[in-house]
Amino acid sequence: MNGWIAFTKKEFMEQLRSYKALTLIAVLFLFGMASPLLAKMMPVIFSQMPVQGISITIPKPTILDAWVQFFKNMSQMGIIVVLLVFSGTLSREVTKGTLVLPISKGLSRNAVILSKYFASIISWTFSYALAGVTACGYTFYLFGRFSAPHLFFSLFCLWLFGAFLLAVIMLAGTVVSGNYGGLLLTAVVLAVMLAVNVFPRINKWNPVTLASDNSSLLLNAKTVGDLSAAVWTTFSLTVLCLILSLILFRKKKL
Amino acid sequence: MEILKLDHIQKSFGKLSVIQDLSLTVSEHSLFGLIGKNGAGKTTAMKMVLGFLQPSRGEIRVCGEKVTYGKTQTNRSIGYLPDVPEFYGYMTPKEYLKLCGRIAGQKPEQIRKRTEELLTLVGLANVNRKIHGFSRGMKQRLGIAQALLSEPKLLICDEPTSALDPIGRKEILDILSLAGQQTAIVFSTHILSDVERICNQIGILDQGRLVLQGDISDIKSTYRPDTVRIELAGPSGVSVLAEKLQDFPFVSATEVKENAVTVRLAGVEKHGHKILELLVREQSPVLKYEVQESSLEDVFLEVVK
Numbered sequence: 001m002n003g004w005i006a007f008t009k010k011e012f013m014e015q016l017r018s019y020k021a022l023t024l025i026a027v028l029f030l031f032g033m034a035s036p037l038l039a040k041m042m043p044v045i046f047s048q049m050p051v052q053g054i055s056i057t058i059p060k061p062t063i064l065d066a067w068v069q070f071f072k073n074m075s076q077m078g079i080i081v082v083l084l085v086f087s088g089t090l091s092r093e094v095t096k097g098t099l100v101l102p103i104s105k106g107l108s109r110n111a112v113i114l115s116k117y118f119a120s121i122i123s124w125t126f127s128y129a130l131a132g133v134t135a136c137g138y139t140f141y142l143f144g145r146f147s148a149p150h151l152f153f154s155l156f157c158l159w160l161f162g163a164f165l166l167a168v169i170m171l172a173g174t175v176v177s178g179n180y181g182g183l184l185l186t187a188v189v190l191a192v193m194l195a196v197n198v199f200p201r202i203n204k205w206n207p208v209t210l211a212s213d214n215s216s217l218l219l220n221a222k223t224v225g226d227l228s229a230a231v232w233t234t235f236s237l238t239v240l241c242l243i244l245s246l247i248l249f250r251k252k253k254l
Numbered sequence: 255m256e257i258l259k260l261d262h263i264q265k266s267f268g269k270l271s272v273i274q275d276l277s278l279t280v281s282e283h284s285l286f287g288l289i290g291k292n293g294a295g296k297t298t299a300m301k302m303v304l305g306f307l308q309p310s311r312g313e314i315r316v317c318g319e320k321v322t323y324g325k326t327q328t329n330r331s332i333g334y335l336p337d338v339p340e341f342y343g344y345m346t347p348k349e350y351l352k353l354c355g356r357i358a359g360q361k362p363e364q365i366r367k368r369t370e371e372l373l374t375l376v377g378l379a380n381v382n383r384k385i386h387g388f389s390r391g392m393k394q395r396l397g398i399a400q401a402l403l404s405e406p407k408l409l410i411c412d413e414p415t416s417a418l419d420p421i422g423r424k425e426i427l428d429i430l431s432l433a434g435q436q437t438a439i440v441f442s443t444h445i446l447s448d449v450e451r452i453c454n455q456i457g458i459l460d461q462g463r464l465v466l467q468g469d470i471s472d473i474k475s476t477y478r479p480d481t482v483r484i485e486l487a488g489p490s491g492v493s494v495l496a497e498k499l500q501d502f503p504f505v506s507a508t509e510v511k512e513n514a515v516t517v518r519l520a521g522v523e524k525h526g527h528k529i530l531e532l533l534v535r536e537q538s539p540v541l542k543y544e545v546q547e548s549s550l551e552d553v554f555l556e557v558v559k
Contacts, residue, residue, distance in 0.1 A: 006356030010342065017344040097340040101400060104304050104334035106326045107357045250324040254306050 004111040007102065011089075011119035020085050025127040027081045028074070032131030035070035036138040064218055066139045067148050071214035074131070074158055079211065082162055083169070086120045087183035090173030100254055109252075113170055113245050120166050128159055150217040153224050157210040157217070157231065164207055164234045165190075167241035174248040207234040255282050256318070257331075257408045257438040258303065263312035265298055265462075272298045274462040276312075280408070280455075285434045287453035287470075288442040289554060294459045296442040297337070300412050303440075304334055317407055330358060333401030333437070337413040339393055343386030347378050347396050350385060351403055358404040365403075372399040376429055391422035398429055402437070409439045415448050427452050446550045456550075460558040470550075477553040480522050481546040482529060485514040487539035495538055502528060514542075 015021040042065070043058045090113075093099045099112060132155055139146040165186070172185035193208040203209060209230045216222040258280040265273040273295045280286045290296050301307040303314055308323035315321065316328040341350055348369055355365035373379045376395035388396070394414060401409055411430065415423040423445075430439060431452040443449060449456060450470070457467040466473065486492055489512055496508040496515045504525045507518040519525060522545050533540055 002359045003357045006353055009356075010353050013349075014342065014344060097336070097338075098342055100306070100336055101334070101339060101341070101354070101397075102357055103306075103326055104329050104332065105354050105357045105400075105404070106330040106359070108326055109324065 003102075003107040004115055007107060007111055007115040008119055011115050012122075015119065015123055021123055021127075024081060024085050024123055025130060028078055028127040028131040029134055031073040031078055032070065032134035033138055035073055035135055036066035036142050039065040039069045040142045061143075063139055063143045063145055063148055066135070066143065067151065067154075067218050068215045070131075070135045071154065071158065071218075074128075075161075075211040075214065078128075078131075079162065079165065082124060082165060083183065083186060086124075086166060086169050087172075087186060088179060089116050089120060090170060091177070091179055091182040094173070094177065094252065094254065095179055097254070103254060109249050110246050113174075113242070113249050117166060117170055117242060120169075121163055124162050124166060125159065128162065148218050149220050150224065153227075154214045154217045157227060158214060160231060160234050160238075161207060161210040164210075164238045164241075167238040167245070170245040171241040171248070174245045174252055204229045205233045206230060207237060210234055256280070257282055257316070258440065259315045260299070260303070261313045261315070263299070263302065263314065264310045265295075265302060265307065266310050272462055273302075273309075276459070276462065276464055278457055278464055278467055280438055280440055282407075282438055283434075284438055284455045285431070285453045286438070286440045287449035287456040288440060288459060289444065289446065289449055289456060289550075290442070290459035291444060291558065295462045296459055297412055299459070300334075300410050300440070300442060303410060304329060304332065330404070331407045333404070333406035333409045335394075335397045335401045335409070335411040335414055337416060338390075339397035339400075341385045341388075341393065341396065343384060345385055346382055347373060347385065347399070348382070350396070351400060354400050354403050360404060368403055368405075369399075372402055375399070375402075375432070377425070391418050391425070394418060394422065394426055395429070398426065398433070402433055406437055409433060409437050411439065411441045413443050414441065415443060415445060423448065446554060450550050458554060458557050465557045466553070473553055474548050474550070477548050477556060480519055482517045482519065482522060482526065483514060483542070483544045483546055484517065484529075484533070484538075484540060485542035485544075487513070487541055489513040491536075491538055495533075495536065498532060498536070499529065504528075 039061045042061055046058055103109065136146045168186050168189050169182060172182040172189070176182055176185050193206055196202055197206050197208050197212070207230060209227060213222055213227060217227070256279050260276055260278050263273055263276040276299060288296050288299070298307060302309050303316065303321060305321050305323050305325060305328065313320060317331045319328050321328045345353070351369045351372070352365055355368065370379070376399045378392065378395060378399065385393070385396070398414070414430070415426050418426060427448060430441065433439065434452065441449070441453065454470055455468065456470050456473065458465050484495070486495070492510050492513055492515055496510050499505055499508050499515065499517055502525070504521065505517055505519045509516040517529065526545070530543070533543070
């Protein structure tokens with residue numbers, strides 16, 4: 001437990017001093033702020049564009065547009081930023097050999113994985129929550145209201161997907177060696193899930209739906225029930241990834 | 255008390271056998287030099303002691319406790335200094351030692367006290383900048399501080415001096431021999447003079463086997479080469495002298511080099527006077543008559559032949 005606390009503190013120190021936390025918070029905050037703004041500005045932007053002979057009619061932007069924009073940004077760019085910020089967290093230490101000394105001091109290997117996962121999920125949660133609150137605020141400011149159907153469930157889904165992704169990063173870091181192996185493997189896992197998403201039968205269980213069906217939820221095209229299977233699979237897969245990382249890391253050569 | 259015991263350890267990576275049947279014991283207060291060529295298996299042996307690698311066969315005990323691969327309990331009695339220690343570059347030495355102390359389960363008060371003592375010992379007391387700007391020697395010294403932080407019973411140093419300049423080496427050796435007053439040290443190297451300087455026990459590792467182990471002074475006297483070197487004033491009579499020396503039945507070989515002749519013989523104490531008598535008889539202009547000391551290098555070269 002001592003080791004876990006000490007190492008978690010070190011993780012936070014690393015995130016702060018290597019500007020990882022700052023990058024993540026700043027980028028997600030920007031998305032949270034820009035999404036409602038962009039939705040509001042869209043008609044203005046289009047009207048400024050020189051289009052000859054074509055008349056484009058754009059419906060008046062709504063709260064839904066603001067949130068659709070938010071989820072689009074978060075599930076694509078946001079997830080990529082999370083991937084880039086955290087993908088090297090374990091593999092870099094293994095490659096550089098910085099874990100040798102703490103482990104030679106009696107730090108348990110489980111504590112390494114758990115500290116890293118805990119610290120990264122706290123950062124993800126904090127920056128995502130900040131982005132969410134900012135988006136709420138701006139939407140309220142620009143549209144007078146901010147609530148949309150299934151908004152909080154939809155936000156939760158994307159958060160859970162992020163948590164799942166962080167677990168995949170941990171597992172990838174224990175399986176593959178090298179600085180970019182972990183990033184590559186995580187990207188492959190994402191690509192496979194996206195590819196599999198075209199099969200409607202598996203679709204229901206696919207974690208990727210948590211990051212792709214947010215708009216459908218907002219538009220009432222899908223219900224909480226439709227996504228509950230995916231929520232449970234994602235949760236189970238997250239736990240499974242972590243357990244596997246713990247087991248595999250125990251046998252990792254350092 | 256036995257601090258470290260390796261019992262018939264074997265290790266192979268795939269088909270490559272790195273350690274073959276290695277057994278050794280290190281007792282309290284010994285400064286044990288593990289000598290071997292590059293690739294002899296020194297680092298592998300040390301990593302197995304720390305539980306970083308799994309022995310293919312055999313058992314390792316640290317302070318009587320069995321070492322299990324992937325578990326780290328036994329490491330609490332060990333301080334480890336790798337050949338090139340890697341730190342978190344964004345920390346200061348104090349912060350790093352604090353992290354180490356917390357991991358090892360020490361109390362904050364104790365950590366503060368030890369940190370001050372050790373940073374003074376290794377000469378980093380007033381260095382408050384981040385580690386990423388440190389030179390190799392500074393990193394090595396910080397490495398020793400972190401290894402000694404939790405007052406370990408055993409300090410394992412993997413080639414601590416190999417990458418350093420002469421001054422850095424001397425500093426590290428001085429610190430190690432100071433530390434050796436409190437803990438047992440296992441110290442691997444291929445620099446023999448370092449071992450001669452600080453170790454009291456040695457083990458020579460060759461092709462995964464311990465070919466020699468024991469007290470350094472015992473080993474040196476056992477391997478005394480029985481060589482006499484005679485230096486004359488000029489090169490003129492040297493070869494004649496060498497021929498005459500060769501006529502003695504106890505002389506096995508002579509070697510002439512410039513104005514000196516090196517004689518290998520059986521029993522310097524017993525037959526040495528006969529050589530001296532010859533020198534007087536021949537009225538050779540002797541500058542120097544020297545019974546050569548065996549160096550660790552001779553021993554090493556002899557056993558790894």
